[in-house]
Amino acid sequence: MSTHKKSLALAIGALLFSTAAGAQSIIDHYGFGKPATDQEMAKYFAIPPSGKGLPPGSGTAKAGATVFAENCAACHGDKLEGNPAKGIGGDKLLGGRGTLASKAPVKTVESYWPYATTLFDYIKRAMPFSAPGSLTDDQVYSVVAYILSEGKVIKPTEVMNAQTLPKVAMPNRDGFIPDSRPELELYK
């Protein structure tokens, strides 16, 4: 910080006192802002497929069934089938495997989502809809385990934690390709 202030002061000094014709100094560091503390940065998270940043804790499908019933079922349905009712509109979470190349593709966590870490990140971040970010890390691990278990992605007994979650093999893991636009077919 102090070096920044110094460079800013020097730059301004150069602008004010330079006598060389046409001499200019471009300020490239302003030194605004405060150094972020570890404590401050620890408030935030974003979990990539590597699992980096996953918190301590763990959960099972059994515990997750309760968490789901209490916090999620109202919008996502008792059977995770979704709820399109007015004022709700919760996504369907299960089913749809093998439909992606059909005339009626069904995109769900089970059939479409490529990474289990995304499920953890999203639930911890923005769910439940009526009280975003209110679940404990154990509750999030548990409800993730429940959804994956109901979708037969993991066994009902598997424990989800920072080590196991990134290793979950999602059914559609290889279903994505890079953007191929502009499409070559349009140049003929």
Added chain:
Amino acid sequence: MKNDGRAVYDAKARHMAEQMMLAEQRHIAQRIEDECDCKEGMFPQRGLSSRRGFLFAAGSAAGALGAMRLAHAEAAKAPPGAVHFDVPDDPTKEQGRPVAADGGYGSRSQFETEVRVRFPTANENTSWSFTPLDKGLGNITPSGLHFERHHGGIPTIDPARHTMLIHGMVNKPTTFSMTDIKRLPSVTRKHFIECSGNGLTEWNKPTLKTVQGTHGLLSTSEWTGVQFATFAREVGLKEGAAWVLAEGSDAAVMTRSIPLEKMLKDALIVYGQNGEAIRPEQGYPLRLLLPGYEGNTHIKWLRRLEVSDKPFMTREETSKYTDLLGNGKARMFSLDMDAKSVITFPSGDMKLPGPGFYNIQGLAWTGRGRIQSVDVSMDGGKTWYPARIDSAPEPMCTVRFSFPWLWDGKAAVLQSRCIDETGYVQPTLKQLIAIRGDNGPFGSIYHLNAIQSWAVSETGDVSNVHA
């Protein structure tokens, strides 16, 4: 266009499409239209005529009187964003309103009624609203009519408490206050934002009636803010940095991973829109602006940028804003908005009063630079004529185009197609479907940039068609 072999709407999709059609109908019916003779017939008059019809249908004098009172009460109610004032017989014979009687912030005329229309998703907090492009003048969208897409409602944020943290693969993780950000040198640039879901109802059959419904997830503003490059120098980027996660402070805590190359090329951290602070619906007090990228990436209520070597694979960039193709594979990080144009006048649900001169008008835009040229066709794409470009093309900004058309009163199909500065030609719907397939009720959903067709019947009725 025949629908054989095409995907049919499933129950949920049909419900959604039907709800939107109903909402659009209600909106059309509610519009209080301009009664000026010069426009008589050229714009939809259904709302007005149905109200008149109701008046006449009321029959008895008492009924008519009641209906008139009703009509008066209705007229006294100013449209959103306006204040009602009684109209004098002759405005030159009495003083007008005192200066600054509006409290110091003006409102639009009580005679201007265009509004955004919400897509009737089940949940009002995670929904979107369309800009009334058919009523737009010039190139800039009024801030109050800029399209919206929210995933967790519109948060109320006190700028005095709002900060933006930049951390991750940087040398000096830093928290910037709004005051810090506004002290930095800024740039002011005009750019469009388009939701990549714009037109999603139109893949498999013409569904919505108006250009507001088919193309209204497009808006253009003048944005003011600080280049990301300026912040990058402040915090110092580490070797290997390749992606940046942007995070909003709404209830969705929206996140998207952006290639660092894009961030350093032209990304802006903006706080100004059309000469004032950005609107709450647009991310007040701070949003990310990525010229030419799909709207979802322009993170609103921006509170955090995390520099990384890899993308984070957030919910939006994996399960939502990916493009499922006919072969079951889905495109990921399909970020650029391809070149697109649309005729906004005449457009769906308008009525031409009779043969004669019409100044066809529309908008063209591309996420890959400037618009080079625009063509229009009156015969469904058989013959193309160069349009006039009515505003100066700027990078990743809409241009307005026009074409003088002498309508002979015969059935016509109006189309526009644009070419951007890379030489890319706006494709037909048929071309896009041949490449991406037509699976699902809404096809591959995102990135529909096909040529739009408006049929003009011999009676002058304009409708949305696939041609």
